[in-house]
Amino acid sequence: MPDLYIFKAQVGMFDPVALYNQNVCIHYVQNAYYRKVDFLEAIPPFQCLDVGAVAATTVSPRTLIPNLAMPDNEFGLFRWYPIDDAQIRLFHPSGMAKWQLRNLQVPVDMNITNRDPNLVSTEIAVWEDNRPAVEAINGHAFALGAVRIIAIGYRFHTVDLDKSDPDLVKALKSGAQPCTHVWASGRGIGD
Amino acid sequence: MGLLVKDEIIIPGPIVNLAAIGAAAAVVIFTIPILAGQLVGTKSVKIRRVNLYNNAAGNTQVVIGIGVPCVALLPALDSLNGLFDSYGPETDLILAEAFADITAYPVALAAAASIDIQIEVEICG
Numbered sequence: 001m002p003d004l005y006i007f008k009a010q011v012g013m014f015d016p017v018a019l020y021n022q023n024v025c026i027h028y029v030q031n032a033y034y035r036k037v038d039f040l041e042a043i044p045p046f047q048c049l050d051v052g053a054v055a056a057t058t059v060s061p062r063t064l065i066p067n068l069a070m071p072d073n074e075f076g077l078f079r080w081y082p083i084d085d086a087q088i089r090l091f092h093p094s095g096m097a098k099w100q101l102r103n104l105q106v107p108v109d110m111n112i113t114n115r116d117p118n119l120v121s122t123e124i125a126v127w128e129d130n131r132p133a134v135e136a137i138n139g140h141a142f143a144l145g146a147v148r149i150i151a152i153g154y155r156f157h158t159v160d161l162d163k164s165d166p167d168l169v170k171a172l173k174s175g176a177q178p179c180t181h182v183w184a185s186g187r188g189i190g191d
Numbered sequence: 192m193g194l195l196v197k198d199e200i201i202i203p204g205p206i207v208n209l210a211a212i213g214a215a216a217a218v219v220i221f222t223i224p225i226l227a228g229q230l231v232g233t234k235s236v237k238i239r240r241v242n243l244y245n246n247a248a249g250n251t252q253v254v255i256g257i258g259v260p261c262v263a264l265l266p267a268l269d270s271l272n273g274l275f276d277s278y279g280p281e282t283d284l285i286l287a288e289a290f291a292d293i294t295a296y297p298v299a300l301a302a303a304a305s306i307d308i309q310i311e312v313e314i315c316g
Contacts, residue, residue, distance in 0.1 A: 047232025047316055083315060145290040146233050148316050 035158035078153035079119035127184035199313035217261035
């Protein structure tokens with residue numbers, strides 16, 4: 001099943017992590033939801049958030065991204081980049097640092113489009129309304145008029161397998177049937 | 192997705208006639224797109240080219256900025272009597288970004304004369 005994996009890299013728009021009738025396991029914090037995709041569509045690039053003006057050498061308040069929230073039973077797969085010169089720290093969900101190393105929470109800035117043109121490393125998934133949040137770091141000695149983020153991705157509608165097809169879920173857990181694992185949150189250090 | 196590296200699209204603004212001098216008499220030469228419920232996100236513009244046509248206004252300068260009275264975004268640009276002046280990126284213009292409507296005014300004008308101005312901007316966002 002070569003088409004079933006996350007963090008795909010290729011020229012142009014990235015591929016979805018699952019197609020119609022394929023199985024996914026959505027991990028959200030410590031929970032795992034086994035589901036089957038019954039609808040998907042691409043989401044063109046759009047401005048999902050304007051953090052707003054950020055004063056010189058200041059970090060913005062943590063700002064939720066409600067425009068990335070998904071309806072019930074759906075998850076979104078997004079890659080993103082900022083178009084204003086701030087460093088962006090991502091939190092997903094809003095209380096949990098994303099891209100947390102031992103000594104550093106890795107930020108994303110405008111250079112991501114040069115350093116990672118496919119935006120592979122920015123890929124996140126959003127399960128239902130558990131949307132992420134960001135902090136914008138303005139390192140300049142002047143204020144930024146706005147800090148805007150562009151997102152691009154996919155929308156997946158899914159049906160629950162845990163109740164409707166427990167035998168299939170057993171097969172997915174054992175690896176007897178293929179399943180794409182999608183992580184829709186960060187993970188705390190030491191968890 | 193590498194095509195996303197350059198986000199901005201260059202578009203021309205309207206040709207606007209400047210017939211009154213001074214910052215308080217500045218007129219809007221480019222409006223930031225806003226349309227609640229349809230247009231998504233905050234737009235900004237970066238001025239990439241300024242075209243000036245001097246209608247026998249005498250040798251003067253034009254100031255481009257935001258608001259009325261106009262607060263300059265760029266150093267004043269020369270406009271020579273009866274001539275067309277064009278200022279482009281890289282050599283003539285510093286890169287200024289505006290989040291509000293762009294306004295302009297001439298510093299001085301000969302009697303009953305004016306300057307036509309048109310700018311090209313990168314729409315960002």
